[in-house]
Amino acid sequence: MEVLLPRTLEEALAMKASTPEAVPIAGGTDLMVEINFDHARPEILIDLTRVAELASWRLDGDRLFVGAGMTYARLLRELPQMRALAEASRSVGSPQIRNRGTLGGNLGTASPAGDSLPVLAAHDAEVVLISAARGERSVPWDAFLVGVKRTSARPDELILGARWRALGGPQSFSKVGTRNAMVIAVVSLCFALDPEARTARVALGSVAPTVVRAPEAEAFLAAAFEDAGVWDDPGAPVPGGTVEAFAERVVAATRPIDDVRGSAAYRRHAVRVLAQRALRWAVGERATEAMVS
Amino acid sequence: MLIRLRVNGEWREADVWPGSSLLFALREELGLPGSKNACEQGECGSCTVWLDGELVCSCLVLAAQAHERTVRTVESLSEGDRLHPVQEAFLEAGAVQCGFCTPGLVVAVTDLLERDPSPDELAVREALAGNLCRCTGYAKIVDAVGLAAERRREGAW
Numbered sequence: 334m335e336v337l338l339p340r341t342l343e344e345a346l347a348m349k350a351s352t353p354e355a356v357p358i359a360g361g362t363d364l365m366v367e368i369n370f371d372h373a374r375p376e377i378l379i380d381l382t383r384v385a386e387l388a389s390w391r392l393d394g395d396r397l398f399v400g401a402g403m404t405y406a407r408l409l410r411e412l413p414q415m416r417a418l419a420e421a422s423r424s425v426g427s428p429q430i431r432n433r434g435t436l437g438g439n440l441g442t443a444s445p446a447g448d449s450l451p452v453l454a455a456h457d458a459e460v461v462l463i464s465a466a467r468g469e470r471s472v473p474w475d476a477f478l479v480g481v482k483r484t485s486a487r488p489d490e491l492i493l494g495a496r497w498r499a500l501g502g503p504q505s506f507s508k509v510g511t512r513n514a515m516v517i518a519v520v521s522l523c524f525a526l527d528p529e530a531r532t533a534r535v536a537l538g539s540v541a542p543t544v545v546r547a548p549e550a551e552a553f554l555a556a557a558f559e560d561a562g563v564w565d566d567p568g569a570p571v572p573g574g575t576v577e578a579f580a581e582r583v584v585a586a587t588r589p590i591d592d593v594r595g596s597a598a599y600r601r602h603a604v605r606v607l608a609q610r611a612l613r614w615a616v617g618e619r620a621t622e623a624m625v626s
Numbered sequence: 627m628l629i630r631l632r633v634n635g636e637w638r639e640a641d642v643w644p645g646s647s648l649l650f651a652l653r654e655e656l657g658l659p660g661s662k663n664a665c666e667q668g669e670c671g672s673c674t675v676w677l678d679g680e681l682v683c684s685c686l687v688l689a690a691q692a693h694e695r696t697v698r699t700v701e702s703l704s705e706g707d708r709l710h711p712v713q714e715a716f717l718e719a720g721a722v723q724c725g726f727c728t729p730g731l732v733v734a735v736t737d738l739l740e741r742d743p744s745p746d747e748l749a750v751r752e753a754l755a756g757n758l759c760r761c762t763g764y765a766k767i768v769d770a771v772g773l774a775a776e777r778r779r780e781g782a783w
C-alpha cells in the first residue's frame with residue numbers, strides 16, 4: 334500500500350492519470366471506516382487534503398460553485414445563506430465528522446442517504462469532474478449518481494466540485510433518524526421554491542437507490558400556486574387540501590425498501606410528514622415576508 | 627512510510643504502515659496512548675484530537691494525512707501532575723466512571739470552551755454529540771462542562 338501526497342490539483346490529476354486505480358481520500362470519514370475494518374485495501378491512496386484548489390467556493394452572481402474539498406463545517410460557517418445546504422451540513426454526524434467530511438466525499442460515496450445530495454438534486458446541480466487528459470466536464474447530478482454507491486466518474490477523473498444556480502425563495506432540508514445527531518437518514522427531504530422561475534423543487538434521500546426528485550408533485554404545486562395567484566402574491570391563501578395532495582404526490586415518487594433503519598411503510602409515512610411540513614414552512618415564510626414588506 | 631508531524635509542540639517522526647490511522651500512529655508509534663480506540667468508525671469520539679486546531683476523530687485520519695501537520699492530543703492538557711481545569715471539573719463533578727470516554731470528552735469540551743466560554747445546555751449537548759459514554763448517562767458530564775465553563779470565565783485558563 335502507498336499514499337501519494339499531491340500539493341496541487343495538477344499533481345493530483347497527473348497521479349490519477351498515471352495510476353487510475355488509485356483511490357482519492359479527502360476527509361476519510363467514509364473511506365477510513367472501510368480501511369479500518371479491512372473492507373477496502375486500496376493499493377494506492379491519493380490524499381486530497383493538501384490540494385487547495387478543491388477547498389474553495391465561488392459565488393458569481395447567483396451561480397454558486399462549491400469545491401469538492403469543502404467540509405461541512407466550512408459550508409456552515411461560510412455559506413449560511415445557502416439555507417438548505419447549511420441545514421443539511423448541520424445535520425451531518427458530529428462536530429468531528431463535520432470538520433473532516435466533504436461535499437466531494439459525499440458525492441464520491443454516492444450513498445442514497447448522503448445528506449448533501451438531495452440539496453444538489455433540488456438545485457439541478459451539475460457535478461464538475463476534471464482529468465489531466467480532457468480537462469473539466471460537467472454532468473447533471475442525476476447522470477452522475479447512477480446507482481447505490483455508483484457514479485459515472487471515469488477512472489482518471491477527480492470530482493472538482495458542484496455548481497448550481499442559487500434560488501431566491503424559501504428552502505429547507507429535513508431528515509428523519511433515530512436521534513437528533515450522528516444519524517444516517519431514514520428519509521431526508523430538500524424542498525425549495527424558485528419564485529423567479531415559478532417552480533417548486535423537492536428531492537428525497539434514502540427512499541430509492543439514488544436520490545430522487547418528485548416531478549409530478551413539483552408540477553402539481555407550481556400549477557396550484559399559479560391558479561391561486563400565490564406566485565404573484567405570496568400572501569394569497571393556498572387552497573385547502575393543496576398541502577396534503579402535494580405530499581401524496583411526493584410519496585408516490587418514492588420506491589422505499591425495508592431495511593435495518595426503517596420499513597418501507599414507515600419511510601412513506603415519514604416522507605408524507607416531511608413534505609407537508611416543508612411546504613407549510615415555505616408558504617408561511619413567504620406570507621410573513623409579504624406582510625413585513 | 628516515514629511521516630513527520632508536530633505533536634504537542636514537538637516535531638516527531640514515525641514509520642507507519644501507509645494504511646494506518648493517526649490514532650494508531652499516536653498510540654503505537656509515538657507513545658501517546660491517551661487517545662482511546664473503541665469503534666474505529668467515527669462513532670464514539672474516544673480518539674478525539676486536534677489536527678491543525680480542528681477537532682477530529684483520529685481513527686478516521688490517515689496517519690499520512692497528518693504528515694507535516696500539527697496534532698494536539700489529550701496529553702497536552704495537563705502539566706506534569708497538574709490537571710487541566712477541564713480534567714479537574716470532570717473529577718469534581720463525578721463525570722468519570724470507567725473513564726474510557728474521558729480523554730475524548732475532555733478534548734471536545736476544551737475545544738468547545740476555548741471557542742465559547744458560555745455555552746447553554748443545548749450547545750453543550752450538540753458539541754458533544756460525537757462523544758459516547760456508556761456509563762454516566764451524560765448528566766454529570768454536562769455538570770462538568772458547566773463547572774469548567776465557570777472556571778474558564780474566571781480566567782483559570
Ligand SMILES: Cc1cc2nc3c(=O)[nH]c(=O)nc-3n(C[C@H](O)[C@H](O)[C@H](O)COP(=O)(O)OP(=O)(O)OC[C@H]3O[C@@H](n4cnc5c(N)ncnc54)[C@H](O)[C@@H]3O)c2cc1C
Nearest residue numbers: 359360361362363364425426434435438439441448492668
Ligand atoms: C460517524 C459518522 C457519521 C456520519 N454521518 C453522516 C451524515 O449524517 N450524513 C451524511 O451524508 N454522511 C455521514 N457520514 C458519512 C461521511 O461523513 C460523508 O459521506 C462525507 O461527506 C464523506 O466525505 P469525506 O471527505 O470524509 O470522504 P472520504 O471518506 O475521504 O471519501 C469518500 C469517497 O469519495 C471519494 N472522493 C472523495 N473526494 C473525492 C474527489 N475530490 N474526487 C473523486 N473522488 C473523491 C473517495 O475516493 C471515497 O470513495 C458519516 C460518517 C461517519 C463516520
Ligand code: FES
Nearest residue numbers: 665666668671685
Ligand atoms: S475510535 Fe475513533 S471515533 Fe471511536
Ligand code: FES
Nearest residue numbers: 723724759760761
Ligand atoms: S465513563 Fe465509561 S464510557 Fe464514559
